Amino acid sequence: MTVYVFRRLLWMVPSLFIVFTLTFLVVHATPGSPWDEREKPLSEAVKANLNKQYHLDDPLPKQYFDYLGNVLHGDLGPSYRSVERSVSEIIAATLPVSVQLGVASLLFAIVVGVPLGALAAVKHNTWIDYTASLVTVTGIATPAFVRVSLLIVVLSLGLALLPTGGWEGIFDVRAIIPILAIGSGPAAILARYTRSSLLEVLGQDYIRTAHAKGVRPNAVVAAHAMKNALIPVVTVAGVTLGNVITGAFFVERIYGVPGIGRQFIDSVTGRDYTLLLGTVMVFALLIMVVNLLTDISYGYLDPRIRYR
Amino acid sequence: MDPGISSGGAGLEQIQNTFEGLAYVDQVSGEIKPGQAEKWTISPDGLTYTFNLRSGLKWSDGQALKASDFEYAWKRATDPTTKSRYAQTLWPVKGAEAFGTGKGTAEGMAAKATDDKTFVVTLERPAPFFMHLVATWTAYPVRKDMIEKAADKWTLGPDTYISNGHYRLVEWKPEQSMTVEKNPNYWGENNGPDTVVWTLLDDQAAKSPVAYEAGELDRAVLVGADITRARNDATLSKEVKKFERQGSQWIILDTTSPPLNNLKVRQALSLATNAKQLNEVVLKDAYFNAVSIVAPGVPGQKKENALGYDSAKAKQLMTEAGYPDGKGWPANVKFTFVGDLAQDKAIAEAVQGMWKSTLGIDIVLDPMEAKAFDQWRSSRKTAPFGFYMNGWGSDYEDPNNWYNLLFHSKADFYYSHWKNAEFDGLLDNGLKENDATKRKGLYENADKILNTEAPYITVYHWARFDLIKPYIDGLYHFRVLGRVQAYLVRVKK
Numbered sequence: 088m089t090v091y092v093f094r095r096l097l098w099m100v101p102s103l104f105i106v107f108t109l110t111f112l113v114v115h116a117t118p119g120s121p122w123d124e125r126e127k128p129l130s131e132a133v134k135a136n137l138n139k140q141y142h143l144d145d146p147l148p149k150q151y152f153d154y155l156g157n158v159l160h161g162d163l164g165p166s167y168r169s170v171e172r173s174v175s176e177i178i179a180a181t182l183p184v185s186v187q188l189g190v191a192s193l194l195f196a197i198v199v200g201v202p203l204g205a206l207a208a209v210k211h212n213t214w215i216d217y218t219a220s221l222v223t224v225t226g227i228a229t230p231a232f233v234r235v236s237l238l239i240v241v242l243s244l245g246l247a248l249l250p251t252g253g254w255e256g257i258f259d260v261r262a263i264i265p266i267l268a269i270g271s272g273p274a275a276i277l278a279r280y281t282r283s284s285l286l287e288v289l290g291q292d293y294i295r296t297a298h299a300k301g302v303r304p305n306a307v308v309a310a311h312a313m314k315n316a317l318i319p320v321v322t323v324a325g326v327t328l329g330n331v332i333t334g335a336f337f338v339e340r341i342y343g344v345p346g347i348g349r350q351f352i353d354s355v356t357g358r359d360y361t362l363l364l365g366t367v368m369v370f371a372l373l374i375m376v377v378n379l380l381t382d383i384s385y386g387y388l389d390p391r392i393r394y395r
Numbered sequence: 396m397d398p399g400i401s402s403g404g405a406g407l408e409q410i411q412n413t414f415e416g417l418a419y420v421d422q423v424s425g426e427i428k429p430g431q432a433e434k435w436t437i438s439p440d441g442l443t444y445t446f447n448l449r450s451g452l453k454w455s456d457g458q459a460l461k462a463s464d465f466e467y468a469w470k471r472a473t474d475p476t477t478k479s480r481y482a483q484t485l486w487p488v489k490g491a492e493a494f495g496t497g498k499g500t501a502e503g504m505a506a507k508a509t510d511d512k513t514f515v516v517t518l519e520r521p522a523p524f525f526m527h528l529v530a531t532w533t534a535y536p537v538r539k540d541m542i543e544k545a546a547d548k549w550t551l552g553p554d555t556y557i558s559n560g561h562y563r564l565v566e567w568k569p570e571q572s573m574t575v576e577k578n579p580n581y582w583g584e585n586n587g588p589d590t591v592v593w594t595l596l597d598d599q600a601a602k603s604p605v606a607y608e609a610g611e612l613d614r615a616v617l618v619g620a621d622i623t624r625a626r627n628d629a630t631l632s633k634e635v636k637k638f639e640r641q642g643s644q645w646i647i648l649d650t651t652s653p654p655l656n657n658l659k660v661r662q663a664l665s666l667a668t669n670a671k672q673l674n675e676v677v678l679k680d681a682y683f684n685a686v687s688i689v690a691p692g693v694p695g696q697k698k699e700n701a702l703g704y705d706s707a708k709a710k711q712l713m714t715e716a717g718y719p720d721g722k723g724w725p726a727n728v729k730f731t732f733v734g735d736l737a738q739d740k741a742i743a744e745a746v747q748g749m750w751k752s753t754l755g756i757d758i759v760l761d762p763m764e765a766k767a768f769d770q771w772r773s774s775r776k777t778a779p780f781g782f783y784m785n786g787w788g789s790d791y792e793d794p795n796n797w798y799n800l801l802f803h804s805k806a807d808f809y810y811s812h813w814k815n816a817e818f819d820g821l822l823d824n825g826l827k828e829n830d831a832t833k834r835k836g837l838y839e840n841a842d843k844i845l846n847t848e849a850p851y852i853t854v855y856h857w858a859r860f861d862l863i864k865p866y867i868d869g870l871y872h873f874r875v876l877g878r879v880q881a882y883l884v885r886v887k888k
Contacts, residue, residue, distance in 0.1 A: 119766025122480070123404055127787050128772065128808070130483055132496065140478045170400055170478065171550045172569065180569070243609055251609045252602060253594075254571065343596060345570045353597060358766050 092383065099375050106371040107158070107364065111151055114360050121167035121358045141167065154361070158368075164361035168353070174365040177350055182369060185339070185346035187257040188265055189331050195270035196277055196327065201320065203274070204281025209308060211286060219278065226275025231334030235268035235341050252343035265342050269334045273327035280323045285316040318388050325381030332370060396550035396567070398535040399472035402480030403790065407532060408878035409573055409593065413455075413558035414535040415581075417446050417465065417514070418526055422873040422880050425792050427526045431460070431536070431559065431582075432514075441521035441829055444529075446514040453580040454538060455563035462508035464536040469516075470494075470501045471542070472533045484533040487522040523829055527791035535559075561585045561882040570595055575881075587882035607862050613886075614870055614879075617860035619737055623679050625862060634862045638872040639683065641690045642788030642857030646730070646746065650850045651812040652779040654725060659716035661849040665702045666709035667753040668746060674855045677745045678738055682855035688846055690856050692874060694831075695794040695838025700846040701853075706753045713754045721755025731771065731783040734762025739784050742854050758782070775810040785809060788857055789875045794838040798822050802845060813850035 122129055122137060138144040142153065157164055163174035172180070207219035242264060243251040253261045288294065289312055297307045336348035347366055354363040385392045396406045398414050417432035429435075432446040452460040469488070472479050473495045486492040488506055493499030505517035518525060528534060541555040549555040556564040562575035562585075573593045577585050594611070596602045600618040604625070607615035617625055617635065625631040648655045648664070655661055670685035687701035718724045730747065732739045743760050750756050758781065763771060772783060787808075790796050799822050800806055804814040821841040828834040845851075859872050868885040872878070 117766070118770040119764075120770065122769075123402065124769045125765065126404065128769075128785070129402065129480065130808075131773075131776075133480060133482055134773075136475050136482065136495070137478055137480070140476060169569070170397060170547050172548075239605065244605065247609065251606045251611060252596075340597065341602075343571070343594075343602065345568075349570070349597065356765070 088383075088386070092379070095379050095382075099372070102375060103368060103371060107155070107368060108151075110364055110367045111154070114358075114363055115147055115150075117358070119358045121360060123168075123357070141165070154364075158364075163365040163368075166359055166362045168357050168359045168362070174361045177362060178347060178365055178369055181345055181347040181350050184254065184344060185332075185335055185348055188262070188269065188335060188339075188344065188346060189328070191257055191262065191266050192270035192331050192335075193273065193324070193328065195266055196273035196331075197324065199270070200274035200277030201281050201317075204278035204320075205285055205308065205313070205316075207278065207282045208285035208289065211282070216282075219282070223275040223278045226271050227279070229272075230337075231268050231272055232337035232341060234271055235264060235338045238264045238268055239342070252341075254342075254344045254346075261342075265335075265338050265344055268338045268342075269331055272334055273324075273331055276323060276327055277320060280320050281316065284319045285312060288312045288316040314388065318385065321384050321388060322381060325377055328374070328377045332373070396556070397537075397547075398532045399468060399477055399537055400479050400481075401532055403532065403876065407876070409575070410532050410535070411560070411876075411878050412562045412591070412881050413556075413560045413564060413575060413578075414532065415560040416530050416532070416535045417448075418530045420527070420530050420791070420873070420875065422871065422883060425873070425875065427530060430530070431465075435526075441523070442518050444516045444518070444525065446516070446529075448512040448514065449582055450512070452559070452582055454557045454559055455578045455580055456557050457580055458557075459511075460536065460559055461511045462514040463511070464539070465514045465534075466506055466508045467539045468537045469506045469534060470504055471537065473504060474501065479533065481531075481533045484528050484531050487518050487520070487525060487528065489517045489519045492519070521827055521829065522795070523826070523831075523834060524791065524793035524795040527793050527796075531791065561587065561880075562591065565590070568595075570597065585882045587880075587884050588886050591881045604862060607864075613864045613867050615862040617862055619681065622681050622860050625860075631862060634865065636861045636863050638859040638861070638877060639692075639874045640788055640857035640859050640872070640877055641692050641792065641874045642786055643685075643688065643690045643851075644682070644742075644784065644786040644854050644857065645688070645809075646782050646784055646852040646854060647809045647811050648782055648850055648852070649775075649780045649810075649812055650848075652781070654716070654718070654728070655781065657716050658848065659712045660718070662702060662847075663709045663712035663716065663754060664750060665849045665852045666705045666712065667750055668852050668854070669704050669706075669749055670854060671704065672749075673742060673745055677741050678855065681738065681860070682858045685853035685855050687842070688851045688853055689797050689842060690789065693789065693792060693794060693797050694835045695798060695825075695842050697839050697842055700839070700843045702846060702849060709753055713756075718754070718756065721751075721757070724756040726757070727759060728756075728781040729759045729761040730781060731761040731763060731768065733765050733768045733784075735765055742784065746854070772810075776807075780810075784854070786857065792875050794825060794834075798838055798841055798845075799826060802850075809851075811850040813848060815844055815848060818844045818848075 122134055166172060166174050166177055203219055207216045210216050239251055242249045249264055250261055255261050294307060294312055297311045336352050339346040339349040340352055350362060351366040354366060398410050401407055401410055415430045417430055418427050419430040421428050431448055431452060433449045435444055435446045437444055448462055454460050469485055471477050473482055473485050473491050475495055475497055482495050488504060490499050490503035490505050494501060494504045507515050509515050536559060538557045541549045541557055545555045553564045561578060561581055563578040565574040565576050567573045572595055574590060576590045599616045603612060603615035604617060604621050606612045625635045648661055650656055674680060674682050674684045686698045687696055689696040730743055732743045734740060747758055747760060787801060801808040803822050804819050818841050821837050825834055825837045828837060859877060863870050866888040869883045870879055
């Protein structure tokens with residue numbers, strides 16, 4: 088097990104390196120520069136000086152190796168858009184916000200999605216099952232940015248229950264709309280997987296044995312069936328984290344949450360090369376770590392799985 | 396947030412509310428008024444400006460403000476390593492351009508504090524518009540000790556963001572909000588609100604009306620479809636305010652590539668462009684109808700100089716140019732624009748239709764992603780093109796900021812590749828002329844040539860729309876730059 092984890096961790100290094108290189112190449116192959124000319128152009132002299140000061144006029148291979156060297160020393164470079172904060176500082180300020188939001192959304196997804204799926208499985212082919220299906224299919228089919236816009240229209244403008252945007256920490260009412268918007272997609276996916284997986288398990292012999300022994304029906308589902316039914320669900324939960332992150336990109340932007348997803352989008356449209364590379368690396372690392380945790384968790388859920 | 400670095404985009408409103416230069420532009424009359432300087436004298440040759448600072452000037456933390464603070468700030472903004480997005484503002488100062496391009500030194504820049512209250516500046520050559528530059532944010536004083544202590548991070552908190560204007564920083568939460576309070580050490584009066592909070596939205600136009608309607612904001616920005624929606628809403632329609640912005644949106648023509656190198660073709664295209672319809676019908680009156688190439692109000696601009704709209708004359712000119720009813724018009728004349736901008740797309744499509752129906756010509760629409768467009772546009776300096784769309788707004792209300800900076804053949808800021816010796820000559824003389832009336836006359840003559848030669852076709856003049864709560868008075872956008880000055884605002888509640 089330890090060897091397995093160690094080997095997986097070691098594999099992350101070349102993976103990150105490949106992500107870094109590909110992103111660097113794609114970013115620099117995309118036309119445009121980081122300087123803001125949306126309203127009216129900057130003068131050539133100013134642009135020439137900025138390119139010189141930020142070494143953007145160096146040959147690309149030199150830029151690549153200089154930047155790689157800096158990154159290896161933990162320096163992600165300056166942000167071109169905001170002179171007052173470096174990329175590392177922006178990530179340090181925004182990542183915790185996104186992590187809190189992501190964890191809360193994932194918890195919401197699990198707390199809502201798994202019981203909903205289980206209920207649909209136990210009551211399958213009844214109106215409860217059909218209602219749950221309708222809700223979950225709608226949830227899967229609606230992108231997060233549509234959900235957040237709908238929630239703002241209904242909860243903020245229509246019912247005036249919540250503010251239209253902003254962030255004052257995870258325990259403030261302003262966190263409710265983003266959590267609902269980000270979490271409801273994964274919740275729907277988890278509900279679908281829980282339902283189908285539980286239905287499959289409920290048809291197996293050992294469940295009939297449990298019923299025959301006289302175990303109460305609720306206990307059969309909770310104690311005997313759920314444990315096995317959850318293995319595919321855990322896999323999906325890991326994968327949905329990707330869903331949580333990409334959903335958060337737009338939700339953060341629309342609801343004005345100062346998270347890293349918003350920085351990612353703005354760095355793409357603003358050609359803030361260093362910030363874009365920094366955020367891509369963070370996301371890559373995050374996804375790799377979550378995948379590893381998912382793999383490790385199988386061992387605890389299913390004793391048949393061994394790590395070599 | 397750094398006056399020395401800002402390009403005048405996001406952050407300028409906060410900078411203008413917290414800092415003040417030697418002089419400022421009156422936000423109603425447009426006149427230059429004394430700010431930190433009590434008075435100034437200009438030498439008879441127009442080269443030396445001597446500024447006398449007010450007595451007892453203080454920074455927001457109580458420390459005395461000296462002429463040397465201006466010397467430091469001006470040299471810092473010009474220093475290429477400061478990475479200013481607006482460094483050229485101070486280039487008319489002797490030695491500044493050399494310093495700014497790495498060929499000179501800070502000592503060689505003729506901006507000197509001769510004592511605590513006197514600041515003397517010598518120019519490279521006379522610049523009748525120089526006081527406008529003195530009033531620009533790039534020329535605001537900044538605190539040397541704070542910048543040396545905190546480097547680029549001096550703007551982040553109230554301990555280091557020491558200012559000298561009407562307000563001072565209380566808190567800045569990046570991407571969330573900024574709060575300022577009245578600066579007790581400001582020399583003048585401030586009858587504005589005691590504190591001002593800006594909610595910092597990355598997409599103001601999309602989000603501020605929503606927050607405004609939910610009662611979270613006192614003022615919101617309106618663009619595009621929201622303008623029409625607000626105008627048709629019973630309550631909101633009373634809170635919609637339209638302000639003039641001294642700017643022009645153009646179709647820029649490559650005057651050296653056929654068929655646009657033909658003057659008659661350019662004039663025909665300009666005459667066939669129905670600017671009234673573009674703004675009032677296509678853009679639903681979200682801007683002001685085009686008048687002439689240079690925006691109204693800039694000295695030199697005269698609406699009589701414009702070609703105007705005349706489809707019959709346009710047809711005739713096109714026939715004379717050899718393209719009767721569009722016959723013989725080349726197949727691949729491209730019109731380039733940013734496809735993501737709804738209004739640019741609408742204009743491009745409407746103009747394509749107008750030219751087709753009036754002149755019988757076909758042009759090819761060429762939408763691009765915003766940053767790809769910037770790069771493509773920059774490379775037009777030496778490369779041919781057909782048409783593209785872009786605009787300019789006054790940084791200061793002086794002909795230099797338009798004619799000399801944009802249209803002089805040596806500047807050719809928009810790469811129309813248009814050259815006219817007589818026009819250049821008038822502009823060169825405009826820089827030397829210190830008599831305001833004579834100077835205006837020179838530019839009016841130049842304006843006539845510019846409009847007649849039609850290297851640009853104006854599609855509209857810029858506007859600004861706000862939603863403002865009825866209990867707010869004095870919230871106003873001046874036509875130049877137009878950032879809200881909180882000290883002029885009154886809250887009746």
